[in-house]
Amino acid sequence: MPELPEVETVRCxxxxxxxxxxxxxxxxxxxxxxxxxxxxxxxxxxxxTVVAVERRAKYLLIRTDDGxxxxxxxxxxxxxTILGPGKAPPPGPHDHVDLVTDAGVTLRYTDPRRFGLMxxxxxxxxxxxxxxxxxxxxxxxxxxxGRVLADRLSGKNGPLKTALLDQxxxxxxxxxxxxxxxxxxxxxxxxxxxxxRGARGERLAGAIRAVLDEAxxxxxxxxxxxxxxxxxxxxxxxxxxxxxxxxxxCPACDCDVAKTGGITRIVQxxxxxxxxxxxxx
DNA sequence: ACGAGAACCTGTTTGC
DNA sequence: TGCAAACAGGTTCTCG
Numbered sequence: 001m002p003e004l005p006e007v008e009t010v011r012c013x014x015x016x017x018x019x020x021x022x023x024x025x026x027x028x029x030x031x032x033x034x035x036x037x038x039x040x041x042x043x044x045x046x047x048x049t050v051v052a053v054e055r056r057a058k059y060l061l062i063r064t065d066d067g068x069x070x071x072x073x074x075x076x077x078x079x080x081t082i083l084g085p086g087k088a089p090p091p092g093p094h095d096h097v098d099l100v101t102d103a104g105v106t107l108r109y110t111d112p113r114r115f116g117l118m119x120x121x122x123x124x125x126x127x128x129x130x131x132x133x134x135x136x137x138x139x140x141x142x143x144x145x146g147r148v149l150a151d152r153l154s155g156k157n158g159p160l161k162t163a164l165l166d167q168x169x170x171x172x173x174x175x176x177x178x179x180x181x182x183x184x185x186x187x188x189x190x191x192x193x194x195x196x197r198g199a200r201g202e203r204l205a206g207a208i209r210a211v212l213d214e215a216x217x218x219x220x221x222x223x224x225x226x227x228x229x230x231x232x233x234x235x236x237x238x239x240x241x242x243x244x245x246x247x248x249x250c251p252a253c254d255c256d257v258a259k260t261g262g263i264t265r266i267v268q269x270x271x272x273x274x275x276x277x278x279x280x281x
Numbered sequence: 282a283c284g285a286g287a288a289c290c291t292g293t294t295t296g297c
Numbered sequence: 298t299g300c301a302a303a304c305a306g307g308t309t310c311t312c313g
Contacts, residue, residue: 003306034289034308058307076307077291094291113290115307158284167308174306223306224293269285272304 002074004139004172005215005236006226007058010080013229015053017082017105018062022049025100029091034075034117037097044068044120045099057135057171067123071131075115081108082229112225135171139208140216144170146202153193153201160196161189162269170208176221176243179274181208183242188280189266189273214239242274250276 002010026042038044048064055061062070074080083089085104097109097118109116121129136152137144152169153160163169164178173181182189184207187200196204220226220234223244227233241251246265249257253276266273 006306073307075290076305112292113305113307115289115291117308156283162284165307176306221306226306270287271307 002058002078002220002226003174003177004055004058004212005177005218006220006234007055007060007074007172008216009220009234010074010229011053011055011060014060014080014082014107017101017103017107018050018053018099020049020051021101021103021105022047023064023099024102025098027098027100028096029098030096030114033096033111033114034073035119037118038120041118041120045070056132056138057167058174059131061121061126063123069121069123069126071117071119071121071129072109073117073131075111075113075117077113077225078109078111078116079225079227080229081110081227081231082106083108107229134168136167136169137171139170139172139205139212144205144209146198146200146205149205149208150197150201153196156193158193159189159268160187160191160193161273163193164208165269165271172212173208175271176240177208177211177215179243180211180241182280183275184211186279186281188277189268189275191281242276244274246274250279252276253278 023045026045028037028042031037048066048068050062051065052063058073060072083106088106094112095108095110099107119131126132137148153163156163161178161182164173185204187204215221215236218234218236219228219232221237222233223237242263245263247262249262263274264277
């Protein structure tokens with residue numbers, strides 16, 4: 001489900017309910033997510049006060065006053081819902097973890113496919129944590145330029161689409177936003193990754209930043225199960241140029257769909273890619 | 282060393 | 298209508 005914009009939206013939604021609040025109760029109902037939840041998770045967190053809720057790539061980082069960091073990944077189908085005091089319904093079969101604050105607010109982690117995970121890290125050495133150590137640059141940072149991106153792509157012989165999904169190249173992109181960014185940059189998903197440098201690199205870095213910025217502003221994209229923490233839907237899905245639009249007209253090409261076939265869908269490394277063969281080279 | 286494919290798991294949509 | 302296959306926003310392991 002969630003790529004960078006969705007995770008950032010969730011972060012914004014949960015931060016006001018966590019920061020400055022003590023975790024009164026942490027209920028773990030199911031430990032077997034993508035990897036087993038750490039032993040003693042509840043004991044480690046209960047009684048601690050949250051000092052910050054941050055994001056790195058697609059990970060949420062929940063920092064406590066004693067230097068513990070709860071690392072959360074939502075996988076494909078994970079979400080976090082805020083339930084007001086006295087308003088938490090009985091947990092369903094996919095409601096694996098509840099964080100209950102001193103204000104009585106429940107933050108409920110739900111994940112039907114269980115591809116998500118949680119782990120604990122230490123504030124002092126968080127950058128060395130195995131989940132975070134190898135991650136590429138944050139695309140919304142000032143430091144993310146065409147040059148930086150081109151350096152990361154140089155020497156790669158696989159398709160550009162596949163390289164951009166690699167979190168060690170750039171952090172936070174997933175299938176939707178890679179397709180959308182490549183469309184905006186006018187670059188073919190099949191192009192050899194290492195051929196992107198110079199002006200093309202700048203174009204691609206700018207397209208990635210722009211699409212992510214717009215998606216964050218829209219509250220992410222709601223396709224099936226994704227919701228903001230408030231329960232509201234994101235609406236960036238209405239701005240897709242190519243994703244999920246196979247056979248439909250490219251927004252910028254006014255050619256006859258019956259003739260050109262419109263947006264093309266191919267499969268790369270087992271995942272759907274959508275693009276306009278006319279505009280993306 | 283790199284890249285493609287399978288695996289992990291459940292729910293929903295699509296196609297015969 | 299009904300059932301089975303395909304597909305889904307991610308990551309990681311294995312194999313060639």
